[in-house]
Amino acid sequence: MSARFTIARLGSQGDGIAEADGGEVFVPFTLPGETVTAAREKHSATLMSVLEASPLRIDPACRHFTECGGCALQHFEAEAYRQWKREKVVQALKAKGIACDIAALVPCAPETRRRVVFSARRTEAGMLLGFVRALSSEIIPIEECPISLPAIVAALGRLRALADLVCATSKAFHMTVTVTASGLDVAVQDGGKLGDHQRRIASNFVTAEGLARLSVDGEIVVEPKKPVVQFGSVAVAVPPGAFMQATEAAERTMAELVGQHLSRAKKVADLFAGCGSFALRLAAKSEVHAVEGDAPALAALDRAFRFASGLKRVTSERRDLFRRPLTFKELNAFDGLVFDPPRAGAEDQSKQIARSDVPMVAAVSCNPVTLARDLRILIDGGYALKSVTPIDQFLWSAHVEAVALLEKPKRRR
Incomplete structure (x- = not known):
């Protein structure tokens, strides 16, 4: 049975949220300010019709939109969509009491997902x-x-x-x-x-x-x-099912932000290194120690380094950083560090980084909530948050990447 709802705001997954008897109701493919009819089942509802459309509603780009389960926000005007996505990062950091200037979202073009x-x-x-x-x-x-x-x-x-x-x-x-x-x-x-x-x-x-x-x-x-695939100037033969950033443009943007921040570092640690998208680029200027739990990915990274020319030394270590994070004493051998964990973040590893003397750290994340948690740990450990850049590489979805850059003053001995 359908009912009428007025959409108050967008939820974290891009669904419209209406206030109704019994609490919030989530209505996919709607926008704030819209009046819609939807078939309700407890706290979710299926959109039936839009009675009063938002001025921000646009025609979707794909005939399969609302059916295929992929995109959530093709109906959202582009600039408003980008502001909403950036705000996800703003609110996640705010919830952890982190104040920082957050850059505009780096947009994602259509037809780029690889x-x-x-x-x-x-x-x-x-x-x-x-x-x-x-x-x-x-x-x-x-x-x-x-x-x-x-x-x-x-x-x-x-x-x-x-x-x-x-x-x-x-x-x-x-x-x-x-x-x-x-x-x-x-x-x-x-x-x-x-x-x-x-x-x-x-x-x-x-x-x-x-x-x-x-x-x-x-x-x-x-x-x-x-x-x-190419990571900067280095060709990497990737193993079956290897993790890669969804778009080449987003990967390049992340690598540029990380590379600029760590450009003065002589020895860099790359944690959760994968097949080397950061490590092999950073090796153009710095010695790199790449740490990764997946053996085929690490082997691909090592093989690419050995066949490349013009790079500084790259060493690799297979290690489960969730079970056995690098200790702060191990980390003190480096003057730069980048970490790019899965969605769960890197809470235990962040605690070790926070205790370390590594002066320059780049945190890359696909989850603003766990990023904010890990940044809070680093800030409480003496790091200053210099910048946060949100990056869109999952177009028309609720997912957003971010690169956070931090510094810690050298301790007096």
């Missing part, structure tokens, strides 16, 4: 390839995706055919597609165990269609061309 995770499932009608509808297990097949690089969109038919060839399960599975300098790198997860005949057919298809690699659950099935 890594996309599709869902797939074989049905009686054929292979579905697309995204999962929000709060559902239903896969919405897609024909376009205005956030993704055109190379991914142009390959949708081939990817659907490949999903059909590698499917060995009746359940839904995932297909991660990454644009590399060598072509598309396709990593399948939970698709079932391939038989020998299936492997041969899939391998022939990948080779014939010019794809760079196919892997299944981390195992390479075929690799006609080793997938390579």
Whole structure:
């Protein structure tokens, strides 16, 4: 049964929030000030119609918007959207009592996302390839995706055919597609165990269609061309399923901010280093010690350094920084540090950094809440927060990156 709601504000995930009997009601795809009808179920509701639209409402860029479960905010005017996203960082820091000038959001252009995770499932009608509808297990097949690089969109038919060839399960599975300098790198997860005949057919298809690699659950099935990405001047052959920033432009912006801040450092620690997107760039000017828990990523970083020219020394260490963070005594060997943890942040590692004498620190985060917590620890440990730059690389979603730069005066001995 539908009811009328007036949207008061946007929630942290981009849903409109209305005040109603029984508390707040979250209505996706609405904007503050709008009057809408929606079908309510407890504290969530499905939008039925917009009776009075906000002047900030615009036409969405994609025919699949509101269905596919990917974008949340295509209906939001661009400048207002960017201000809302920056405000997420402002409010997260404010909640921890952190006052700092926060830069304008670095925007994200359409058609720039280089890594996309599709869902797939074989049905009686054929292979579905697309995204999962929000709060559902239903896969919405897609024909376009205005956030993704055109190379991914142009390959949708081939990817659907490949999903059909590698499917060995009746359940839904995932297909991660990454644009590399060598072509598309396709990593399948939970698709079932391939038989020998299936492997041969899939391998022939990948080779014939010019794809760079196919892997299944981390195992390479075929690799006609080793997938390579550029981190600054360094070419890195990335392992299957390797983490990379979603857009090359955002990665470059982050690296420039970090590199400028640490430009005077002779020895730098890169914590949660991944395949080396920061470490290999920083090595142009500084010696770098890269620490990462994922062995294939660390091996790719080390191999890229050994085949590169013109870099300072890069050492690497495999270490689970959640279980065993670098101690403040270990950190005191460095005069610069960057850390880029997963969404959970780096609380224990931040406590060690706070006790250290490292004069220049760059904190990179995809979660403003855990970033604010970690910055509070560093500030309480004597660091001064110099700047915070929000960066958008997940266009039309509620996710926002940020780079925070900190300094600590040298202690008198």
